[in-house]
Amino acid sequence: MEAGFNNTTYQTDYNNARNLTGHQADIDMYFIYYVVTCIIISIGLPLTLVTIYALFSLVRQGQVAPIYVINLLISDIIQLCCMIILVSKDDTPMAVYVYNCGLTTSVGFMVCISLERYLVIVHPLWYRFKQTTKISVAVCAVVWAFPPAYFLIVFPWVTDTVHIIVFSIVLIIPFPLFIFFLVRTLRALSSSVSVHSDEKRRIVGTLVVVLLIYTLLFLPNIIMFLLLMADFYSVMFHFMSDMLLSLSPLADMLLYIFIRKQIMGNCLASVCCCIKESNDPTTSAVTVDDI
Secondary structure, eight states: OOTTSOGGGGOOSHHHHHHHOOOHHHHHHHHHHHHHHHHHHHHHHHHHHHHHHHHHHHHHTTOSHHHHHHHHHHHHHHHHHHHHHHHHOSOOHHHHHHHHHHHHHHHHHHHHHHHHHHHHHHSHHHHHHHOOHHHHHHHHHHHHHHHHHIIIIIGGGSOHHHHHHHHHHHHHTHHHHHHHHHHHHHHHHHTOOSSOHHHHHHHHHHHHHHHHHIIIIIHHHHHHHHHHHTTOOOHHHHHHHHHHHHTHHHHHTTHHHHHOHHHHHHHHHHHHHHHHHHHOHHHHHHHHHHO
């Protein structure tokens, strides 16, 4: 989504598309975007609420990582609720601003999740004594406060070009951080003997998922911002990048798998069993005899 620089780009209903452009291909893109957004909302909203409820049990056990994931999912709910408003009304600038606040906040919590997993491996002693629930709550408060402060204080006083530059920087900075956290964690894990193998897989899996989500869903939007700064605009690429970004609330729920030990273990066990069965010729023979 375009950070509220052009509110009309968020209107995805067919009639508004016809008013904005006379090209049938562009109208079809609006319609496809509308349908995809409705599907994302109908699936993402209930699943996100259920996932948040499930994660609260881990917070009560004193774990820190679920706090950031819960806040990430709450920011996703804000985005999904704003998407409901944006696809149902024609003039909703406030919903655009709130959506952008939720989007920026979700990026901040993705950085927090990767940083927390990085500290567990690279700086375990510091993490054990310093990373408490109170500190995590304070970090969450700062992440939540920054986007509204910008959109309420700075946003009305600067030009659209400045908005594009600022939002581009905000989206670009986390990308090298995610790569750094993953590479440094992999290096530390190669020489670490104190971390259990299952825990290693969960930590690396979390970092890989965050990096993939950001690369596949956020990076196209970053490229779109850079193209806008170069005075280049493509309707097709704009809607493709917006549709990918709209999928982020669904993709964020993958992190729940790497937070819950039991679910992660079941997934790994299922994968291992499938690989073993496919590589073991005697398994298929036994199955045929049983049938």
